[in-house]
Amino acid sequence: MPALNKNLQKLFTTAQKETKLGIGLMSGTSLDGLDIALCKFKGNGTDTGFELLQFITIPYDNRFKKEVQQVFAQRQADLEKVALLNAYIGSFHAELILQALDKWNIKPAEVDFIASHGQTIYHAPKHQHKQPDYDNATLQIGDGDHIAVKTGILTISDFRQKHIAAGGEGAPLALYGDVLLGSKAGEERILLNIGGIANLTYLPADGDTSKVLCTDIGPGNTLIDAACRQYFNKPYDEDSAIANAGKVDETLLEDLLHHPFFNETLPKTTGPELFNLEYVANAQQTSRSFNINKTDLVATLSAFTGRTISNFIKTHFNIPGLKIFVSGGGARNPYVMNYLTTALPNAEIANTRDLGIDPDAKEAILFALLGNEALCGKPIAIGNNPAVLMGKFSFAS
Ligand SMILES: Nc1ncnc2c1ncn2[C@@H]1O[C@H](COP(=O)(O)OP(=O)(O)OP(=O)(O)O)[C@@H](O)[C@H]1O
Ligand SMILES: CC(=O)N[C@H]1[C@@H]2OC[C@@H](O2)[C@@H](O)[C@@H]1O[C@H](C)C(=O)O
Known part of the structure; x- marks a missing residue:
């Protein structure tokens, strides 16, 4: 042999x-x-x-x-x-x-x-x-x-x-590890990762794995980063300094939200192939907001991330006692995190560190x-x- x-x-x-x-x-x-x-x-x-x-x-x-x-x-x-x-x-x-x-x-x-x-x-x-x-x-x-x-x-x-x-x-x-490391009997949980793209895993309180949902939501940091690179020569909006100095353009924000991706069946995935500066330019064209200053643009893109994530959670997981554990670099973006706290008053928002998982790791x-x-x-x-x-x-x- x-x-x-x-x-x-x-x-x-x-x-x-x-x-x-x-x-x-x-x-x-x-x-x-x-x-x-x-x-x-x-x-x-x-x-x-x-x-x-x-x-x-x-x-x-x-x-x-x-x-x-x-x-x-x-x-x-x-x-x-x-x-x-x-x-x-x-x-x-x-x-x-x-x-x-x-x-x-x-x-x-x-x-x-x-x-x-x-x-x-x-x-x-x-x-x-x-x-x-x-x-x-x-x-x-x-x-x-x-x-x-x-x-x-x-x-x-x-x-x-x-x-x-x-x-x-x-x-x-992420779902395989999220289920193995993040579930807790009796707790309705969402593990939300805000990287370039934002995604989440819903972990039901009854531990029924057939109810688990893991999907991309839309842009996390990718558009904010792209605008910072293009217009401010910075890799990202450190501590939301730019977004906090700007004003959200509501018309542009509404237009950014009009994409068939947001109505795709779940689970769905995406990337910067879709969410890029061309996507933003198209929305600016439709909403005739080409003239907004770049600081307001970063504020609007940050609100776009906050809005898509909070809308998604409100639509699909309007559950009492929901706990959201955030990870990824977006957890360090105060503008996005404050947006989520305000838009989701019924959910408890924490960091995956509370689960013993370093959010960056x-x-x-x-x-x-x-x-x-x-x-x-x-x-x-x-x-x-x-x-x-x-x-x-x-x-x-
Ligand atoms: N202090 C900060 N203020 C604002 N944003 C921050 C800060 N620190 C990190 N970030 C954001 O986090 C990003 C890095 O996030 P992360 O490392 O989770 O991304 P990734 O792993 O590449 O993403 P993905 O999960 O999409 O693969 C930075 O590009 C920036 O947008
Ligand atoms: C194709 C790809 O690299 N997708 C990444 C990206 O970054 C976040 C989101 O989009 C997620 O779907 C995925 O990464 C994580 C680690 C995942 O697969 O769970």
Whole structure:
């Protein structure tokens, strides 16, 4: 009988370990940096014991951001650049992981696995691309083999393709971790993540997973960031300084809200392919608000984020005793957070820190958890989402 490939032998041993050390990586649509979460897992599924041991966001420099922006969410892109970036981002992320491990005094050999999201460069759900011959599609780059070979650590990557292959839109994948880490019997909860795009997971008090809903809502920070980059030469509106100095243009705000995306059936996903400055320019044209000053524009876009999130929650989850736990960079945007508090007076709004989950680390933790499930979990049926284990395995040699 031929001998079992050594990688597979090691994989079996790793999968059966009582506790595992895993690194979760997230590089989101905001392109602010790489989130690296070092987590310890015991068990799997609803019995997952989890501890965040270390977390760091390593900011991207402007040169890297500009390179990725050349292809990010672009209908037309240089294919050579895509190929180069796929390898480059894998190697670059590996380098950042090694830097983080060195800082934390941990040897790569102590880490059982890396779960890497990669960098989304194009997200194309069918309701958005509308091409009859094609189904949902999404593309994340930053190849897993490069990470595995450069770090020497088993790497699990490209999680979204399985979700699409099994009938989903490839996102949000947050629901699997949100259900495992965020549910509490007797409490009606929403876990709201305000990243580039805002999404939420509804976790019912009775724990009935068929009632769980996880969906994108619309823009989180993406339009605010785009306007700050374009008109203020700033990566984002730090502490809402610009929005707080501006005045909301109600006519433009109303027009921004008129898009079929907001009436799509749930769950639905989106990205900066739709919510970009062209979207804003079109709304400005229809509402004849081209002349508003740029400070008012940032205020209006911030209100747009607050309005779409609060409208969504009011429409779908008008539930007494609702508790909302916020994560993502948008939780640091006071304008958006104040908007939500005012618009949702019946809900209690807190931070995921109250659940023991660092709000900046949440998405990286969720990918680490998906990696743990890929190694030793079972597919879980949640709502009408595909019951699948996701991720592709890359070995170091
Ligand atoms: N002090 C602050 N004031 C206002 N906004 C802030 C502040 N700190 C962070 N942000 C916002 O958070 C963003 C980063 O958020 P986050 O890291 O959650 O995004 P992401 O992970 O790229 O998004 P996604 O979940 O869409 O993939 C910044 O681009 C900015 O808009
Ligand atoms: C295709 C893609 O990268 N989508 C991201 C993005 O950022 C937020 C929102 O849009 C969400 O759907 C998703 O990420 C999170 C981590 C998710 O899958 O749950």
